[in-house]
Amino acid sequence: MNQMVRKVGPAPARPQPRAAVIAALPIKATPRASRALAALADLAARVIPPALVLALLLLVWELSCARKGASLPPPSRVLADTWELIVDPFFDRGGIDKGLFWHLSASLQRVALGYALAAAVGVALGTLIGQSVWALRGLDPIFQVLRTVPPLAWLPLSLAAFRDGQPSAIFVIFITAIWPIIINTAVGIRNIPQDYRNVAAVLRLNAGEFFTKIMIPSAAPYIFTGLRIGIGLSWLAIVAAEMLIGGVGIGFFIWDAWNSSHISEIILALTYVGSIGFILDRLVALTASIVTRGTAAN
Amino acid sequence: MSYLKIDHVDKTFTRGARQTEVLRDVTVEVEKGQYVSIIGHSGCGKSTLLNIVAGLTQPTRGGVLLENREVNAPGPDRAVVFQNHSLLPWLTVYDNVRLAVDKVFAATKGRRERHAWTLENLDLVQMGHAKDKRPHEISGGMKQRVGLARALAMQPKVLLLDEPFGALDALTRAHLQDSVMAIQQSLGNTVLMITHDVDEAVLLSDRVVMMTNGPGARIGEVLEVAMGRPRKRLELAADPIYIKSRQRLLEFLYARHRTPQLQAAE
Numbered sequence: 001m002n003q004m005v006r007k008v009g010p011a012p013a014r015p016q017p018r019a020a021v022i023a024a025l026p027i028k029a030t031p032r033a034s035r036a037l038a039a040l041a042d043l044a045a046r047v048i049p050p051a052l053v054l055a056l057l058l059l060v061w062e063l064s065c066a067r068k069g070a071s072l073p074p075p076s077r078v079l080a081d082t083w084e085l086i087v088d089p090f091f092d093r094g095g096i097d098k099g100l101f102w103h104l105s106a107s108l109q110r111v112a113l114g115y116a117l118a119a120a121v122g123v124a125l126g127t128l129i130g131q132s133v134w135a136l137r138g139l140d141p142i143f144q145v146l147r148t149v150p151p152l153a154w155l156p157l158s159l160a161a162f163r164d165g166q167p168s169a170i171f172v173i174f175i176t177a178i179w180p181i182i183i184n185t186a187v188g189i190r191n192i193p194q195d196y197r198n199v200a201a202v203l204r205l206n207a208g209e210f211f212t213k214i215m216i217p218s219a220a221p222y223i224f225t226g227l228r229i230g231i232g233l234s235w236l237a238i239v240a241a242e243m244l245i246g247g248v249g250i251g252f253f254i255w256d257a258w259n260s261s262h263i264s265e266i267i268l269a270l271t272y273v274g275s276i277g278f279i280l281d282r283l284v285a286l287t288a289s290i291v292t293r294g295t296a297a298n
Numbered sequence: 299m300s301y302l303k304i305d306h307v308d309k310t311f312t313r314g315a316r317q318t319e320v321l322r323d324v325t326v327e328v329e330k331g332q333y334v335s336i337i338g339h340s341g342c343g344k345s346t347l348l349n350i351v352a353g354l355t356q357p358t359r360g361g362v363l364l365e366n367r368e369v370n371a372p373g374p375d376r377a378v379v380f381q382n383h384s385l386l387p388w389l390t391v392y393d394n395v396r397l398a399v400d401k402v403f404a405a406t407k408g409r410r411e412r413h414a415w416t417l418e419n420l421d422l423v424q425m426g427h428a429k430d431k432r433p434h435e436i437s438g439g440m441k442q443r444v445g446l447a448r449a450l451a452m453q454p455k456v457l458l459l460d461e462p463f464g465a466l467d468a469l470t471r472a473h474l475q476d477s478v479m480a481i482q483q484s485l486g487n488t489v490l491m492i493t494h495d496v497d498e499a500v501l502l503s504d505r506v507v508m509m510t511n512g513p514g515a516r517i518g519e520v521l522e523v524a525m526g527r528p529r530k531r532l533e534l535a536a537d538p539i540y541i542k543s544r545q546r547l548l549e550f551l552y553a554r555h556r557t558p559q560l561q562a563a564e
Contacts, residue, residue: 196386217388
């Protein structure tokens with residue numbers, strides 16, 4: 001800076017830096033401010049419309065259920081009725097008289113177990129029928145029939161087999177989530193471009209290397225599509241399964257509330273079920289976008 | 299006996315009851331350090347021929363001999379630069395080359411040596427600066443350079459080029475051709491290249507093998523391009539050997555073995 005000033009000469013140089021500072025300040029500040037403003041506007045554009053619609057829906061609900069003798073409680077009643085459950089989700093009075101946190105975590109544990117099993121077995125079976133024409137011919141028709149069986153229809157059978165509610169519920173999650181994982185994995189494996197197979201052949205990759213270095217990364221976008229559908233279905237199935245098997249779990253909580261005519265508690269539970277389902281879906285989507293960054297960008 | 303010999307190869311594809319004869323009695327010999335091009339109209343089966351040499355396709359009859367030993371399965375001794383680069387999109391430029399280096403030199407080079415060898419080959423094709431980029435972040439010509447680096451890094455006995463410049467614009471193509479010429483000059487690689495570009499074939503090759511049109515394509519003519527190296531693109535334009543070679547290729551491709559489509563158009 002000093003050198004520059006000296007080169008130009010003292011007389012014209014002196015006002016120059018001053019002018020530069022004055023000019024630089026607004027120029028520098030403007031992009032930062034406008035960027036912040038733009039980000040804020042962007043956020044507002046995403047938050048305001050759903051918030052408005054939600055408020056409108058709540059208002060309609062409030063008005064339509066406000067009259068005496070309405071069969072469903074208005075939102076204000078729901079909030080008043082369930083305030084204790086909302087503020088203290090961690091109480092535990094033994095048996096099934098627990099806070100919502102415990103019910104939800106019991107359900108989530110079942111889903112986690114059943115879903116993890118479905119993911120592992122589903123990717124393995126999907127790889128098999130994607131790779132081998134004979135496995136495809138043998139297994140695909142069976143899968144196509146079995147996958148149309150509604151999740152709950154498996155419950156009596158699994159109860160008969162396991163003689164216990166817990167493993168039966170996990171099995172129902174497993175059998176619900178596995179089909180989309182198998183089918184999408186198989187499609188992903190079958191769609192591995194011949195080019196990548198040629199590269200693997202020239203490099204003489206062995207089966208294990210081919211699986212980890214070519215197959216899985218190449219099929220990852222498909223596999224994650226299956227995993228994302230699978231997590232949604234598991235969460236759908238767990239509530240219904242728990243209604244039937246009883247014990248601690250959000251599904252049985254809802255059924256229990258219905259039996260005791262606590263309609264407000266059902267509504268609260270539904271909001272939680274919906275929010276958690278949404279979060280689970282987003283978690284899998286996030287994992288997918290991180291893992292498949294390279295492939296998806298192509 | 300030559301270094302690489304494609305020996306009386308026939309190839310017939312069978313789909314159900316329908317049989318399509320693609321290649322008939324093709325014999326090509328390549329000496330060590332030679333640059334040989336195979337030229338023909340598209341669809342004449344020249345890519346099939348390259349795949350047979352690479353071991354990716356099995357010939358119906360005949361075989362491929364490399365240093366007097368039959369080769370019938372793919373391997374890094376016949377590295378291929380694919381027409382559409384075939385880089386793995388989830389790996390960086392470096393990792394694409396490193397995958398090949400790790401596989402080929404697992405037993406003979408240590409970790410550090412493999413790292414250095416990967417970088418050396420990327421520098422050879424002037425792609426060292428982009429080593430951390432992913433394939434979708436670099437241009438088509440750059441991808442092809444990385445594909446070339448991957449193939450060179452395997453230290454193949456024969457380098458197989460499957461229309462490596464086909465998908466590039468003219469300027470990029472010229473740059474890459476010059477790079478390939480320089481690299482082949484300094485490393486002395488044996489190269490078998492598939493092309494449909496007359497200028498490219500004459501500029502790069504010591505010998506050009508001309509294929510007739512399919513089905514049942516055969517070797518039509520073989521042209522020795524007896525020009526010294528290094529060859530300079532600009533000076534060649536007036537070189538009598540260059541002009542004559544070019545003339546012969548054009549005559550073969552467009553006068554005697556026009557594609558059926560071209561004939562139909564007249």
